[in-house]
Amino acid sequence: MGRPDAPPILWDGLLVEPQGSGGSGASLRIVPHGRNKVERTFGERVGSIDFLDRDNVPVTCHLVTDHEGFLYELEFWKPNFTRVQFIPESY
Numbered sequence: 001m002g003r004p005d006a007p008p009i010l011w012d013g014l015l016v017e018p019q020g021s022g023g024s025g026a027s028l029r030i031v032p033h034g035r036n037k038v039e040r041t042f043g044e045r046v047g048s049i050d051f052l053d054r055d056n057v058p059v060t061c062h063l064v065t066d067h068e069g070f071l072y073e074l075e076f077w078k079p080n081f082t083r084v085q086f087i088p089e090s091y
Contacts, residue, residue, distance in 0.1 A: 014071065026084060027075040040066040042073075053078065054085040061087075 015031035047063040057080050066072040076084045 019073070027073050029073055030071040032070045035070055040068075040070070040072060043067045043069060049091050051086075051088055051091065055082065057082065059084055 013032065015036060017029045017031065019027045019029045043065040045062045046065050049061050051059055051061070053059050057078050060077045062073075062075045063071070064073040064075060076087075078084060
């Protein structure tokens with residue numbers, strides 16, 4: 001995960017910004033091109049995966065859209081509240 005004060009990253013037309021502490025409840029806010037001035041709210045989870053972190057603690061990851069169906073957030077959660085150490089390249 002990036003530093004909370006790091007500048008947003010432009011990735012294929014998406015602006016990606018770190019959210020949270022970078023620990024167990026960290027997430028990446030996803031802002032599609034041209035949507036950064038629009039009031040956005042949580043829509044629905046459109047995908048989820050579970051994987052084991054390097055410390056053998058399970059990680060749950062959700063891909064979330066906003067109320068209009070645009071990508072909104074990539075959320076990570078660990079039940080022991082420790083920092084996520086590993087994100088698989090493929091699943």
